[in-house]
Amino acid sequence: MADRLWFLIPEFILLAGAMVCALGGITKFAAVRRRIGFIASVFLVIACIAVPIVYGQQDRTHEETMLPELGYYVKIMVTFVGLLLVATAGGLIDRGYERAIGAGKDRFDALRASSGEFHALLLLSLTGVMLICEARDLIWLFLALELVSLPTYVMVAISRWSRTAQEAAMKYFFLGALSAALMLYGFALLYASTGTLVLQEITAAFTEQQENGGLVVLAQVGMLLAIFGLLYKIAAAPMHLYAPDVYQGAASAVTAFLAFVPKTAGMIAIIILLSTIGWEDGLPPAIEMALWVVAVLTMILGNIGALLQRSAKRMLGYSSIAHSGYMLIGVIAGPELGLQAVFVYLFIYGITNTAAFATLASLSRNGKRVDSLEDLAGLYRASPLAAASMAVSCGSLLGIPPLFGFWGKLLLFAAGIAAGQISLIIVAAVSSAISAWYYLRLIGLALLSSPQNHGEATKVTLRWPLAVAVVGACIAIAGPMVLESMMTDAKEAITVPETELVMPSLSLEVDGETT
């Protein structure tokens, strides 16, 4: 147990960070309250630095998680993108309230301030993603997934004082609860069909079932239900319907968060669940078929949906749905190329998608945050930097070589073709082509169109999100230089050590002796 705790040090750091943020948010000292985002960033940086130290210290081959090396890559990814996400939210929460207090118009009331909670919840949600990698049984997995989701419901609600945000939060919460129920039902059926909750033991049971003529139906249904519950987290069709409304309702910074963190969590959880079956002999036909349909629907509905939008946030929301579809190709393809591609893609997507939303987060027009496409017209005159970042991040999301996004897509294509999923690749190619329409529209509006005549011109009002957008764009351009090491790390993350599987009966005896 002590060994397991050792690897949870990054999580503990973030947990401590969450406590400090929560308390710091209700102090009387305005200087502290205004620097909550900074405090959260410091803890993220410490956690990020701690990961290589922690993982460099001990050998993990004896661990009981499905993919023991996964934590290293995921924790670095989550803390790094988390840092960008915190900066994207910089100066957003409590902005007006703090200003009113500063001007002496209002008095500080701990009940009304929400910056502390916001950052604490953000860190907790990131902790959840990290914990998923350490899951050794279904209960842990479920709790970690809920730790990812529950904070996000509140974050949507407190990100903006507007009705749309409240509505988005309610929708998100109720549908999220439904998906959690589906997932739990699936877990229950998995337990019923294998008699255990421990992932390694489930693997052993599945191996036995496959030797005796394939997985039992109960197990397949359980797996499908669990995956369907998780599709909600990655916003894949048919569980994607909430996404556009929620993404539009929340503040852009929170939208960026929703488009990355729960998606990463869901993707990792799906991969962990599927790895109990294993890809070696091919996934069971029912599950592969279901994933195939989901991937195709997600790619097509996501891209066509984005095409029809008039709101930039909804457009990017639909585009992030489509990206889940691309990633599912890698999930279907399986190790080693497919999963490697998924993790590389997740990282690249996380950075560039955050950069795109951060550009939106930095802008306002007529005193409101920008939302509609028209607001972006002629952005290059107001801020060439914001326009260029928008163009680069959209170009990367579209996959224009040599930007970073292209390499992610190339890896997914290669994985799909290597797995013989030619039909999926054709769908991916066609839907990528569709996506060119709306990404070009965003690029064109930002860089080429002339501004709208009526109303005020769009301007940059928040500096931190703009900085994130610029950093993201720079990574999108220079990123391919570190692609090689990223691919190596992703490959290590999914390696499964060559150890004997612990049979259920054996482990029971061991348990009996020790307890």
Add this chain to the structure above:
Amino acid sequence: MSPWLLLLIPLFGAVAIFLTKAALSKWISLGVSLFVFVISILMAVQFEQWGSIGTGLRSETSWINSMGLTLDLGADSVSMMLVLLTTLLVPLCVWGSFSAITSRRKEYYAWLLILETAMLGVFLAQDLILFYVSFELTLVPMFFLIAIYGGKNRAHASVKFFIYTFTGSLFTLAGFVYVAWQHSQTGAGGWSFAIHDLTIFASTQLSSTEQGWILLALLAGFAVKIPVFPVHTWLPLAHTEAPTAGSVILAGVLLKLGTFGVYRFVLPMVPEAVVAWAPLIAILGIIGILYAALICWVQDDVKKLIAYSSVSHLGFCVLGLVALNPIGLEGAVLYMINHGLSTGALFFLIGMMYERYHTRDMNMVGGLAKSMPVWSCFMVFFVLASVGLPGLNGFVSEFMCLLGTFVSTADAGQWPGVLGPKYAAVAALGMVLAAMYLLIMVGKIVFGSLKEPDTTDRGSLPVDLSIREIGILAPLAALCIWIGVQPTILTDAMRGSVEKVLSPYPELVEKYRPENTTPIPVITPDSPTPDKEDQHG
């Protein structure tokens, strides 16, 4: 000299432009592109592979070992010629834009230089993915050149251009990756994207069905770029809306990326599929020749006319490519260069006219021989080069393409083919039509009584061409004459490369000879085919 110089100098030039004042940008880009031209000439002089099959100018850089991605560069004689064409056209385009571009100058010249890097990358890449990256990267600068500096309908034109080419090339990428994956399965040490290895692998190891699919995937990208009927519709729009330099580069180099792709990948990689599909591709080429020529006939917009004439002309190039004999293929490669020179010059001329009269409508402008004699001289000259007047460059390549098609019959001795006189006869109609529409155009705008529109506003430009404008056209005209008189210098230089591409074909054409067109039965008792054995068994 390292070929990287050719790619990096324009890129650094583009960065330099962003860091300096807008007024300097045109001089920087002219200097940089001329410098690149000089370097490429020096490289061409030192190039040892003229006429042989080898690849020179090699530079090997490993990049991502686990996927076998490299940054290898190199050029054979055909790539080297296209590199020279590119490095020649870019400084001319920069020089030609001095008076036309007045706003957002920095970006304009920077995009032109980035475009040069991308185009040279296509010709120099020895790695499939590097080729694809460069191929796609050409879209971005061109998209902005059209979308920012284009005509009234520029937004639509640029998006259509981007989507058409982007969609097509995604399938090309899938085809490439498929070949690379099949190659990695053979146990040759994991993934590799080296063009040389994959070409040998695909042409020898893949079944004809697989080759057929790969052919379709590759052509999806290249046919759009060439463009072949029926995926040519982006071209007239993009050409018409693009600024002059954009049109010149589009016609001069970007369309050649498609034919170069066919030459470098389709022909050597999937020979069996090419033999099977060549008649269909040729028919599409011929439809393109005739259909576009007929459209040209009824155009009033001069620029649109020249744009459609590109579709028609490239049809000859396609015919030459699938003729599967050295005459046709050499003709096709020569056509790539000639079309770049003469059509590029025509776009320059139209741009110069437009800058003075602000219209391209043939009914509004006419009789310019009276007001612009020098311009008219060049116009007539390049139209004749384009029509194929013997003695000028167009004639040589067009004739070679047609001759290649004509002799590409099943029993044509050393180089049997799958086309024949029928194809050549129909395609030759295109030459007649080309003469008609181009001469009608010349008749309308150059001769007759002087007609100047109300929109005439020459700005600071002289009535007839300035020294700068003559300086742009003169080298192109000189090259047209030189190639017209001495085409053998170029055809000899490319022979090794062409014969290497064609080497598997004679055998394959024999193998796939359809029985109904062969006077002599192919199957002899001495060489029983597998089918026959099956029948006996």
